[in-house]
Amino acid sequence: MDVYVILKLVWAGLLCVLLIGLGLMVGMDMGVGTLLRFVGRTDGERRTALNIIGPHWDGNQVWFILGGGAIFAAFPTLYATSFSVFYVVMIVLLFSMILRPVAFEYRSKVEARLWRASWDWVFLLSGFLPMFVYGAAFGNILQGVGYHFNWTGQYFQDNSFLTYLLNPFAILCGLMAVSLSVMQGGVMLMIRSENPIHDRAQYFAARAGLMAVVLFLAGGVWVRGMSGFVLEQGDPAMPANPMHGQHVSMQAGAWLHNYAAHPVLWLLPLLGVVCMLAEVALVLANRPRMAWWMGLGAWVGTIGTVAASMFPFFMPSTTSPDQSLTIWNSSASQYGLTCMLAVSLVFVPLILCYTSWCYYVMRGKVHTADIVKDTHSY
Amino acid sequence: MIILLRFAGLGLALVVALLFAVFVGDQGPWYFAWAVGTVMIILVAAAGAVLFDAQDGRDTSQEEF
Amino acid sequence: MDLINPAVVDLSRFQFALTALYHFMFVPLTLGLTFMLAAMETVYVVTGRQVYKDMALFWGKLFGINFALGVATGLTMEFEFGTNWSMYSRFFGDMFGTPLAIEGLMAFFMESTFVGLMFFGWDRLSKPAHLAITYLVALGSNLSALWILVANASMNVPHGAHFDPETLRMTFDSFVGVVFNPDAQAKFVHTSVAGYVAASMFVMGISAFYLLRREHRAFAARSFRMAALFGIFSTVAVITLGDVLGRLDYEHQPTKIAAIEGLWHTSKPPYEPWIVAALPNDAKQESSFEIGVPFVLTPLITHSFDTPITGMIELEDAAAPRIASGITAISALRRYEESHLGADLEVFHAHQNDMGYGLLATRHAPNQDVTAIAPEQLQSVIEQTKPDILPNVFVTFWSFRIMVFLGVFFFVLFAMASYLSLKNQLERNRLFLKLCMWSIPLPVLATEFGWITAEGGRQPWTVFERLPTFMSASTHSMSYMLFSLAGFTMLYSIFIAVELYLMFKFARLGPEAHHQHDDGADPAHLSVVAH
Numbered sequence: 001m002d003v004y005v006i007l008k009l010v011w012a013g014l015l016c017v018l019l020i021g022l023g024l025m026v027g028m029d030m031g032v033g034t035l036l037r038f039v040g041r042t043d044g045e046r047r048t049a050l051n052i053i054g055p056h057w058d059g060n061q062v063w064f065i066l067g068g069g070a071i072f073a074a075f076p077t078l079y080a081t082s083f084s085v086f087y088v089v090m091i092v093l094l095f096s097m098i099l100r101p102v103a104f105e106y107r108s109k110v111e112a113r114l115w116r117a118s119w120d121w122v123f124l125l126s127g128f129l130p131m132f133v134y135g136a137a138f139g140n141i142l143q144g145v146g147y148h149f150n151w152t153g154q155y156f157q158d159n160s161f162l163t164y165l166l167n168p169f170a171i172l173c174g175l176m177a178v179s180l181s182v183m184q185g186g187v188m189l190m191i192r193s194e195n196p197i198h199d200r201a202q203y204f205a206a207r208a209g210l211m212a213v214v215l216f217l218a219g220g221v222w223v224r225g226m227s228g229f230v231l232e233q234g235d236p237a238m239p240a241n242p243m244h245g246q247h248v249s250m251q252a253g254a255w256l257h258n259y260a261a262h263p264v265l266w267l268l269p270l271l272g273v274v275c276m277l278a279e280v281a282l283v284l285a286n287r288p289r290m291a292w293w294m295g296l297g298a299w300v301g302t303i304g305t306v307a308a309s310m311f312p313f314f315m316p317s318t319t320s321p322d323q324s325l326t327i328w329n330s331s332a333s334q335y336g337l338t339c340m341l342a343v344s345l346v347f348v349p350l351i352l353c354y355t356s357w358c359y360y361v362m363r364g365k366v367h368t369a370d371i372v373k374d375t376h377s378y
Numbered sequence: 379m380i381i382l383l384r385f386a387g388l389g390l391a392l393v394v395a396l397l398f399a400v401f402v403g404d405q406g407p408w409y410f411a412w413a414v415g416t417v418m419i420i421l422v423a424a425a426g427a428v429l430f431d432a433q434d435g436r437d438t439s440q441e442e443f
Numbered sequence: 444m445d446l447i448n449p450a451v452v453d454l455s456r457f458q459f460a461l462t463a464l465y466h467f468m469f470v471p472l473t474l475g476l477t478f479m480l481a482a483m484e485t486v487y488v489v490t491g492r493q494v495y496k497d498m499a500l501f502w503g504k505l506f507g508i509n510f511a512l513g514v515a516t517g518l519t520m521e522f523e524f525g526t527n528w529s530m531y532s533r534f535f536g537d538m539f540g541t542p543l544a545i546e547g548l549m550a551f552f553m554e555s556t557f558v559g560l561m562f563f564g565w566d567r568l569s570k571p572a573h574l575a576i577t578y579l580v581a582l583g584s585n586l587s588a589l590w591i592l593v594a595n596a597s598m599n600v601p602h603g604a605h606f607d608p609e610t611l612r613m614t615f616d617s618f619v620g621v622v623f624n625p626d627a628q629a630k631f632v633h634t635s636v637a638g639y640v641a642a643s644m645f646v647m648g649i650s651a652f653y654l655l656r657r658e659h660r661a662f663a664a665r666s667f668r669m670a671a672l673f674g675i676f677s678t679v680a681v682i683t684l685g686d687v688l689g690r691l692d693y694e695h696q697p698t699k700i701a702a703i704e705g706l707w708h709t710s711k712p713p714y715e716p717w718i719v720a721a722l723p724n725d726a727k728q729e730s731s732f733e734i735g736v737p738f739v740l741t742p743l744i745t746h747s748f749d750t751p752i753t754g755m756i757e758l759e760d761a762a763a764p765r766i767a768s769g770i771t772a773i774s775a776l777r778r779y780e781e782s783h784l785g786a787d788l789e790v791f792h793a794h795q796n797d798m799g800y801g802l803l804a805t806r807h808a809p810n811q812d813v814t815a816i817a818p819e820q821l822q823s824v825i826e827q828t829k830p831d832i833l834p835n836v837f838v839t840f841w842s843f844r845i846m847v848f849l850g851v852f853f854f855v856l857f858a859m860a861s862y863l864s865l866k867n868q869l870e871r872n873r874l875f876l877k878l879c880m881w882s883i884p885l886p887v888l889a890t891e892f893g894w895i896t897a898e899g900g901r902q903p904w905t906v907f908e909r910l911p912t913f914m915s916a917s918t919h920s921m922s923y924m925l926f927s928l929a930g931f932t933m934l935y936s937i938f939i940a941v942e943l944y945l946m947f948k949f950a951r952l953g954p955e956a957h958h959q960h961d962d963g964a965d966p967a968h969l970s971v972v973a974h
Contacts, residue, residue: 056559058514058556061555065521068521079524080536083532084917088923090525091526094519105510106941153533239607241609344548408628409632415676418676419680423670424482426669427483427668434867
């Protein structure tokens with residue numbers, strides 16, 4: 001196979017890894033944010049919950065930034081088009097995301113009750129909304145998005161943003177992502193908190209996990225009847241230019257073609273469902289550490305399922321299907337992909353090492369009494 | 379033996395630093411200047427603080443905080 | 444026909460400028476304060492005196508308040524290229540995305556992961572280990588700036604990429620060329636040390652406030668000393684690198700340097716004055732009044748006494764043939780897109796260096812279509828396009844001057860501060876302390892004007908001489924832009940109010956809970972506090 005094609009594939013795979021890392025790590029923090037008002041009744045309890053992720057949320061959030069950066073570098077056309085096509089949704093996501101670092105830093109710096117109560121609502125908003133939008137974005141690209149390019153490569157939008165928000169399938173996907181994040185957030189709280197936070201987190205984590213399973217299966221059934229896209233003609237080694245060189249058709253149920261062709265892919269949805277159920281069981285059995293790792297499996301299964309059914313599409317276009325963005329026509333140049341790969345090979349292992357080391361240094365239960373005493377805590 | 383290893387490690391670090399300095403100094407002199415300059419600024423500021431302690435060392439215990 | 448709406452382009456530019464300037468209110472402090480924290484903690488680890496740990500903790504707390512907003516508003520920047528500059532991102536993303544992604548991988552991850560340990564790890568790490576973490580945070584935040592400025596420099600001086608007619612975008616071809624772009628080097632050092640200046644002024648000003656109130660004197664006098672010395676060396680570096688950048692602009696971006704200097708006509712060395720103040724009029728293309736210092740401009744910019752600097756009118760005239768050639772290039776490229784004939788490609792290759800100037804004519808072409816310009820219209824289109832090659836002279840000229848005047852002021856201020864601090868004569872000079880206190884916001888102001896000079900002076904291009912700004916924006920509707928602008932304005936106003944409130948609150952409170960301690964010279968006491 002052509003080196004360029006291999007590079008494109010490797011980067012599509014790395015993008016999946018990033019999306020999984022984003023869902024798992026950022027989702028976990030968002031879940032804690034969503035749950036904050038429910039697991040913590042007193043101010044001390046809420047501060048405890050915040051300080052459990054306190055030393056790590058900033059590092060975790062970089063997964064999100066890195067996700068954006070990697071799409072920009074590896075698939076610039078995808079970055080340019082998807083972010084603009086989803087403009088209003090993206091801006092809402094951005095607003096809720098930028099509220100979060102501020103909320104962490106400012107919430108406990110002032111004693112007033114109204115002040116802290118307001119920031120607690122901000123945590124709910126900035127935990128729920130981004131995960132919802134994250135899931136809803138997957139829902140939307142599965143259904144296809146309305147856009148086309150003119151000859152210079154400028155994109156033009158053909159649908160109103162309302163179709164991306166008021167869209168039952170997208171809402172289902174959004175809620176699914178929120179459920180996974182709440183489950184993971186609850187598990188993290190269980191690992192590092194004591195009662196009463198521990199038991200409340202257990203309560204919410206188990207229910208969110210069950211909801212995730214139900215929504216995941218419902219989504220699967222829905223996709224069967226949905227109109228999918230098929231790449232009829234297109235050379236994987238083509239120059240990355242979405243304006244011509246592809247022929248794409250829309251067919252009902254096409255998103256299951258890859259599964260029909262390669263039945264081994266069914267292992268991905270299976271992995272997702274099994275891990276979600278196992279996580280619920282482990283949460284109920286009070287084994288949060290093992291449950292946390294099941295969360296990884298759940299995200300791998302979920303993102304993997306979507307990736308397997310859409311391959312090689314990134315963002316199909318309903319109004320101009322031939323200009324649909326695929327792995328082949330939206331990537332960076334061979335040189336750019338090579339550079340990025342070399343840099344990643346050096347830094348990704350390094351990042352994994354020092355991130356784990358940070359968790360190791362900050363390990364152990366967080367006690368409410370210590371948090372309230374310490375003037376430097378969140 | 380441990381001392382020998384330490385020297386070997388130190389030597390390796392020096393060689394790496396030297397190669398880095400030669401390469402960056404050649405390709406990007408301003409980057410090199412930044413690295414050296416920043417270290418210098420920190421050391422000067424730190425020296426200023428230590429100097430303060432020396433100038434002021436006679437009666438710190440009485441000083442109001 | 445899909446047309447470009449100039450109002451949407453203007454709103455996109457306004458939104459980007461607003462969010463970038465706002466982001467950059469917090470970045471300089473992060474860049475500098477991290478290294479100052481490292482310097483303070485170094486003294487603490489070496490001497491073991493508690494007061495230096497108090498310094499690291501207190502300034503660290505103020506750093507944290509600032510850092511949160513820097514991170515939050517940085518998220519906007521990472522997204523905005525995609526959400527608002529779609530054409531730019533597609534056209535230049537192959538090259539531009541790489542430094543941004545490396546920034547995340549190499550710098551931002553390191554900074555963000557270790558900043559948690561820096562705040563929360565005091566009791567869990569040994570003293571040297573915590574110090575190492577602080578240095579890593581400082582290095583991380585500055586490496587972050589490095590990659591962002593490498594990306595930015597490639598917009599100003601597009602080294603390491605060429606246009607590829609197959610993909611209709613700039614193709615990345617030299618990593619070394621991008622990273623060691625001379626503009627990137629000088630810009631990074633200039634910006635990073637400008638951050639050092641901002642942080643020095645911040646620490647010095649707040650320390651001056653304590654000295655004025657005769658509170659926390661041991662703490663404040665030491666902080667002041669360190670900040671003053673940190674500041675004087677940084678200011679010298681900022682000025683040196685500013686000079687280097689000026690010369691690079693002279694070599695690579697003649698329109699920017701001519702606008703900065705308000706030079707409408709080519710200079711006459713060696714007499715040509717450096718204009719201190721003027722009122723440039725963009726519409727009339729002349730300055731209505733000028734005061735200058737003779738014999739300064741030529742050696743300042745060119746480091747020689749006999750090299751002329753091309754003026755803006757002459758640059759416009761020189762651009763006319765490039766606009767014509769660019770229109771030919773675009774027409775050939777469009778034919779090639781449809782026909783894929785080698786002949787069209789050859790025509791394009793012959794004119795491809797002027798492609799950007801062809802795109803610049805889009806606004807004046809019938810139906811915004813350069814390929815539809817009839818031969819008899821060509822001359823009038825060129826005449827209309829010519830003045831477009833210049834940035835806004837008034838803005839560029841004055842933002843540069845404000846930055847430079849402030850820089851000179853900092854130099855004097857830090858020099859005096861260092862002298863008075865070394866002589867231990869600060870508390871007698873209350874007026875000077877007040878001046879230090881009131882100067883806290885000035886370095887941030889200077890960096891903002893520096894950014895306006897650099898990026899405003901780059902106009903009308905997003906990628907210099909390759910892609911015009913008005914073509915780079917996403918094709919949103921007005922209502923989308925109004926929605927996002929309203930949201931940003933509201934959120935950012937709340938943020939700045941909260942930030943200032945907290946900054947003032949904690950600065951007033953001072954280094955808390957250390958009122959009972961003495962200087963920490965007593966080793967028994969130390970072992971309790973710094974286990």
